[in-house]
Amino acid sequence: MSLTLFLILVLNGIQYGILLFLIAAGLTLVFGVMGFINLAHGVQYMVGAYLVFAFYSMTGSFGLAMVLSLVTALAFGLFLEFFIFRHLYERSHLDQVLATFGIIIFLNELAKVVFGPTTLSIDPPEFLSGSVQLTEQLRYPVYRFATIIAGLVVAAALFAIVSYTRVGMLIRAGATSPEIVSALGVNIKRLFMIVFGVGAMLAGLAGVIAAPIFAIEPGMGDNILIVAFVVIITGGIGSIGGAFVAALLVGLIDTLGRSLSVELLSAVFSPSVANQIGPALASMLIYVLMAAILIFRPKGLLPARGVA
Amino acid sequence: MDRAFTTGLAIFALLLIAPMALELMGAGYLSGLLIKAMLLAIAAISLNLLIAHGGMVSLGHAAFVAVGAYAAAIALESGIENILVLLAITLAVTAAVALVTGALALRTSGVYFLMITLAFGQMIFFTLSSLAAYGGDDGLTLWSLATLWGSDVVQNGSGLYFVILATMIAAWWGVHRISEARFGRVLRAARDNPQRTAIMGYNVKRYQLVAYVIAAMIAGVSGLLTMQHAEFVSPALAAWQRSGDLIVVVVLGGLSSRNGAILGAFFIVLAEEILSQFLHEWRLLYGPLLVVMVLYAKGGLSDLLSRPAKA
Numbered sequence: 001m002s003l004t005l006f007l008i009l010v011l012n013g014i015q016y017g018i019l020l021f022l023i024a025a026g027l028t029l030v031f032g033v034m035g036f037i038n039l040a041h042g043v044q045y046m047v048g049a050y051l052v053f054a055f056y057s058m059t060g061s062f063g064l065a066m067v068l069s070l071v072t073a074l075a076f077g078l079f080l081e082f083f084i085f086r087h088l089y090e091r092s093h094l095d096q097v098l099a100t101f102g103i104i105i106f107l108n109e110l111a112k113v114v115f116g117p118t119t120l121s122i123d124p125p126e127f128l129s130g131s132v133q134l135t136e137q138l139r140y141p142v143y144r145f146a147t148i149i150a151g152l153v154v155a156a157a158l159f160a161i162v163s164y165t166r167v168g169m170l171i172r173a174g175a176t177s178p179e180i181v182s183a184l185g186v187n188i189k190r191l192f193m194i195v196f197g198v199g200a201m202l203a204g205l206a207g208v209i210a211a212p213i214f215a216i217e218p219g220m221g222d223n224i225l226i227v228a229f230v231v232i233i234t235g236g237i238g239s240i241g242g243a244f245v246a247a248l249l250v251g252l253i254d255t256l257g258r259s260l261s262v263e264l265l266s267a268v269f270s271p272s273v274a275n276q277i278g279p280a281l282a283s284m285l286i287y288v289l290m291a292a293i294l295i296f297r298p299k300g301l302l303p304a305r306g307v308a
Numbered sequence: 309m310d311r312a313f314t315t316g317l318a319i320f321a322l323l324l325i326a327p328m329a330l331e332l333m334g335a336g337y338l339s340g341l342l343i344k345a346m347l348l349a350i351a352a353i354s355l356n357l358l359i360a361h362g363g364m365v366s367l368g369h370a371a372f373v374a375v376g377a378y379a380a381a382i383a384l385e386s387g388i389e390n391i392l393v394l395l396a397i398t399l400a401v402t403a404a405v406a407l408v409t410g411a412l413a414l415r416t417s418g419v420y421f422l423m424i425t426l427a428f429g430q431m432i433f434f435t436l437s438s439l440a441a442y443g444g445d446d447g448l449t450l451w452s453l454a455t456l457w458g459s460d461v462v463q464n465g466s467g468l469y470f471v472i473l474a475t476m477i478a479a480w481w482g483v484h485r486i487s488e489a490r491f492g493r494v495l496r497a498a499r500d501n502p503q504r505t506a507i508m509g510y511n512v513k514r515y516q517l518v519a520y521v522i523a524a525m526i527a528g529v530s531g532l533l534t535m536q537h538a539e540f541v542s543p544a545l546a547a548w549q550r551s552g553d554l555i556v557v558v559v560l561g562g563l564s565s566r567n568g569a570i571l572g573a574f575f576i577v578l579a580e581e582i583l584s585q586f587l588h589e590w591r592l593l594y595g596p597l598l599v600v601m602v603l604y605a606k607g608g609l610s611d612l613l614s615r616p617a618k619a
Contacts, residue, residue, distance in 0.1 A: 037419070039552075087603055093419065094365060098559050099602040101552055106595025113589050226426070226548060233423045280438030287427040291412065294424045298416050 004138045009259050010252065015144050017251025018151030022206035023224060024231040024243045025158055026199020032238020033175045033195050036085065037093050039100040042225025043107040044200045048073050048207020049216045050111055053122055062125030069208050070201055077200020081193055089192070104222065111218040119215035147209045154202070155244055162240050171195060175238045227254075230290045236300025246301060250286050257282040312566045316480060319570060323473050339469055341581055346476045347534050349573035352557040353479045354526035359555070360563040361487050362519045363499030367422045368409075368429025369527055370550035376402050376528025377535040377545055378436055381448055384535075391454040391462050394532060402528030403521050405432075410520035414513050417502075429548055436543040447542025454536055464537060472533050476570070479526050484566055486522065495519055560601060561609050571609045 027041045051072050055065035080103070088096050123129070124143035131139040162168035170191055173181045182188040207221075214220070231250050235242030262278035269277075293301060323346070327339045351373050358364045379401035380394045388394060409428040416424050442448045453463050461467040486492050497505040498512040506512050535541050544550075553576070561572025579597070583590035 031419075084599060084603070091602075093422075094359070094555065094559050094563075095602050097552075098556055099599045101556060102595040102598025102602070104595070105591050105598070109589055109591035109595065113592070222549070226430075229423060229426070233420065237419070276440045277438050280434040283434045283437075284431050287430045291424055291427040291431075294416050294420055294427075295412055298420060 002137075004135065005259075007134070007138055008140065009256055011140055011144065011148075013252035013255035014248060015148050015151075015251070016255055017248035018148055018155075019206050019210055020224070020228060020231050020251055021155060021244055021247035022151060022202050022209070023228040024235070024247050025155075025240060026202045027228050028232040028235070028238055028240065028243045029171065029195050030199050031232060033171055033178075034089055034192055036089055037096045037100070038085070039097060039225065040080070040103040040107070041199070041203055041228065042221030042223075043104050044073065044077060044203035044221070045207040045210070045224060046111060046216075046218070046221035047076060047107065048204030049211040049220065050115060050207075051204065052208040052211045053115070053120055053216055056122050066208050070204055073204025073207075074197050074201040077204075078193065078197045080200070081196045085196065086189075086192075108218045108222075115216075115218075117218060119217040121215055122212050124212040143212060147213070150209065154205070158202075159240055159244075167191075167194070227286065230286050232300075234290050234293050234300060236303035239300070239302050242300055242302035250289070253285050253289060254282075257285040261285075316567050316570075319567065320473070320477055324470075327469055341577060343469060343472055343537055345574045345577035346472045347530055347537065348554075348557060348577060349570045350472075350476050350479050350530035350533070351527045352554055352561070352569035352573050353476070353483050354523040354530070355554050356558050356561075356563070356569040357483045357486065357519060357526075358523045359558055360568075361492055361495045361499065362516055364414075364516060364520065365422050365555070366413075366425040366520075366523075367548060367551050367555070368425035368427070368432075369523070369554050370548075371429035371432040371546040372402050372406065372524040372527035373531040373534065373550070374436060374541075374543065374546035375405050375432060375524075376531025377541045378439075378442070378531075379528070380454070380532040381450060381535050381541045382442060384450060384452065384454060385442070385448075389452065389455050389458075391456050391532075391536070394454050395529065398528045398532045399525050402524045402531075406521045406524030407517070410517050410524070414516055414520070426548060426551070429546060429551055433543055433546040433548070436546055443542070445543060447540060447544070450535065450539050450541070453539060462536065464539070468533075468537060472537070475529060475533060479529075480566070480570065483526070486519075491515065491518075556598065560598070568609065575609055 023041065023045055026044075027038065030036050030038050030041070048069055051069035052062075052065050055068045055072075056062060059065055059068070084099065084103070088099055124141075128143045128146050129141075131141045132145065133139055160168075162171060170181060170186055174186075174188060174191055174195075178188055181191075227250065231246045232243055234250065235244070235246030258279070261282040262274050265274035265278050265281070268274075323342065326342055327336070330336050330338050351369065355366065355369045358366055358369070376398045379398045383394055383397045388397070409425075413421060413424045413428065437445050453460075456462045462471050487495070494505065494510050494515050497508075498510070498515055502512050531545065534545070557572040557576055558569055559572075560575060561568030561570070565571075579594060580590065583593050587593060
């Protein structure tokens with residue numbers, strides 16, 4: 001285990017964590033502010049990845065494709081909000097789970113029909129290809145650095161908006177007591193729509209960023225959705241800061257666990273046993289983390305104040 | 309005898325004569341479909357006890373189906389062939405797993421309960437995937453099957469259909485009895501107002517834990533029968549999407565109804581079969597169908613059936 005490898009793993013973990021944060025941010029706001037469980041949030045991520053693929057092959061410019069994808073993802077999120085989700089806010093969590101499950105099934109199949117069942121990939125944009133020399137032996141792709149920086153910028157902007165602006169104040173107030181906010185003359189429907197649209201766009205952005213790194217395939221949003229739920233539960237529902245801390249934690253634990261578990265276990269068990277249980281244990285780590293946090297801190301690490 | 313009871317009896321009577329009727333119509337292959345629906349129904353009936361009466365929405369219930377299936381399969385591999393012994397092993401193992409995970413999960417409630425059951429479900433999924441001696445990710449094909457004292461009456465092509473039907477009826481009847489008994493009333497009281505129930509002197513968590521263990525054991529039996537029917541077990545049984553499917557079945561069927569879980573299971577299995585006849589990409593129809601059902605059929609299928617037709 002060299003220091004170089006460890007550094008690469010840490011960087012990958014941070015990068016995965018940033019990606020998770022972009023998805024979890026929208027999810028935790030929608031959940032915290034509207035009390036709405038949106039399982040279809042994961043497919044917004046898939047939609048972002050497919051959109052950037054389609055626009056990239058149409059325009060040939062990654063920057064343009066990215067802008068077009070974000071606008072489309074936002075429009076698509078607002079479309080879903082207006083026609084379906086809006087009618088579910090007052091309903092039970094079970095109804096919300098069921099309806100959004102239906103949307104996942106539809107969009108996964110649609111992706112398969114339109115783009116085919118095989119995995120697709122795109123290259124990172126020209127100006128972000130290549131890698132930087134960090135230490136003598138360590139080179140790291142520029143694109144991955146760019147995603148980390150982009151994610152940090154978005155996180156900072158989001159945090160500033162929620163903490164210091166009027167809209168952010170309304171969002172926090174809406175999370176605590178929507179009826180009161182509504183009674184004070186705030187158009188709560190429009191507020192919900194804004195929150196939802198921004199959440200959908202952030203998930204789409206995560207999909208765009210992920211497209212050149214991971215494979216684009218139908219169902220790619222399903223597993224990351226579950227991990228995003230782990231993040232928001234671990235961090236505390238409705239809390240942007242909590243989502244950020246938990247996303248980095250989950251990203252690092254998952255990435256390091258996958259690479260180091262076999263090695264660490266070999267210290268105690270025989271190599272064959274370590275090879276057998278190592279990978280399973282690594283996949284399990286983030287769920288163990290969530291279960292442990294729920295058992296000892298049932299409201300998450302940094303719960304948003306006032307959220308039921 | 310109320311209406312739901314009569315509906316239930318009618319469904320069971322139909323299922324009893326179905327294999328013969330299908331054979332006569334030359335569509336014997338369809339009985340496999342009915343078995344699939346009944347296995348789903350058994351697991352859904354147990355989840356219905358948790359969701360409808362206990363107010364405990366679990367997103368890890370399919371894991372107990374898998375635990376039951378693996379417990380039976382591993383015992384079978386080590387030479388135990390009597391299905392009654394396998395049943396006892398399945399019940400014991402699922403109960404033990406449910407007791408531990410349930411006691412921890414019940415420290416939370418609501419959405420947090422949903423997520424912690426998901427976490428335990430995923431842990432079970434990855435544990436089963438790591439059982440290299442029993443197939444790992446790929447699952448385990450069984451070369452010998454369970455018998456009843458050497459008789460193959462509990463196997464495919466023989467009486468397995470009726471064993472599964474009988475199990476489903478037993479689960480249906482059992483859950484009905486439990487929910488009508490004082491136990492069920494306490495459970496519903498705890499669902500609606502845990503504090504008041506606790507003040508009345510009931511240990512709320514203990515009642516919920518018992519319900520959780522019972523539901524897991526029924527799901528485990530569904531797993532045992534799934535193994536016996538498929539002659540194969542794999543970690544995919546514990547995938548979280550399966551738990552999602554179970555919730556869909558329960559909610560779609562109608563939470564407040566006794567036959568809801570059965571109706572939901574048959575609806576899903578038949579809808580898949582029929583839609584896929586028309587369109588290879590049947591999910592394009594199925595997904596929107598779910599959304600429309602949620603938006604317009606609030607009480608589930610059983611409510612649609614019992615609602616008087618508008619003149």
